[in-house]
Amino acid sequence: MFIPLILGTAREGRRSESAARFILEEVKKAGLETTLLDVRDYRVPATNNTETIPEALKLSAVIEKADGFIIVSPEYNHGYPGELKMFLDLLYDQWAKRPVGLCGVSIGPFGGARMVEQLRQVVAELHMVSIREVLYFPTIIKLLDESGGIKDPSAYAERIKKFLDELRFYAEALKLQREKR
Numbered sequence: 001m002f003i004p005l006i007l008g009t010a011r012e013g014r015r016s017e018s019a020a021r022f023i024l025e026e027v028k029k030a031g032l033e034t035t036l037l038d039v040r041d042y043r044v045p046a047t048n049n050t051e052t053i054p055e056a057l058k059l060s061a062v063i064e065k066a067d068g069f070i071i072v073s074p075e076y077n078h079g080y081p082g083e084l085k086m087f088l089d090l091l092y093d094q095w096a097k098r099p100v101g102l103c104g105v106s107i108g109p110f111g112g113a114r115m116v117e118q119l120r121q122v123v124a125e126l127h128m129v130s131i132r133e134v135l136y137f138p139t140i141i142k143l144l145d146e147s148g149g150i151k152d153p154s155a156y157a158e159r160i161k162k163f164l165d166e167l168r169f170y171a172e173a174l175k176l177q178r179e180k181r
Helices: 016-029 054-065 082-089 113-125 153-180
Strands: 005-007 036-038 069-074 099-105 129-137
Touching: 005 016, 005 153, 016 036, 016 069, 016 129, 016 153, 069 113, 069 153, 082 113, 099 153, 113 129, 129 153
Parallel strands: 005 036, 005 069, 069 099, 099 129
Antiparallel strands: none
16 A cells, blocks of 8 residues: 655744654554655645646656555644645546545644644545544644654554554555446
């Protein structure tokens, strides 16, 4: 199973990158193939979102190979970052019939819960299947050690297992259905 992880912000000093790298390693430990898709690598002018631009063509090859996705994104002002929306809007049909696990990051106590609920609407429109399990990283500053790693990875062990088990279940089921067509 190939499950790319999307890092949903291009901001300098982004703390969500630490959460994304932590999850990426956990995905690898679970025996899943993965790669990091950083929205920084797919920046486009706001008015150019056609599927023929180089960024979309580059992304399309990865998306079409994927069996599912994980999106790690911070919550900015109760929503998701604009560059994540532009990244998702680069393509349309390619996202369909693939599961997505959402991970919220925030400096506040809710871990990006409002962003996750808004993002569910977007991925539904792209015909993705949002899994029920969500990973939240609240008060991210307190969760990180001096090197930017998660202070207590064991605190996330059971949640990550449950999250990845559900994502794998849907990825396998939907892959079978996509292959029938």
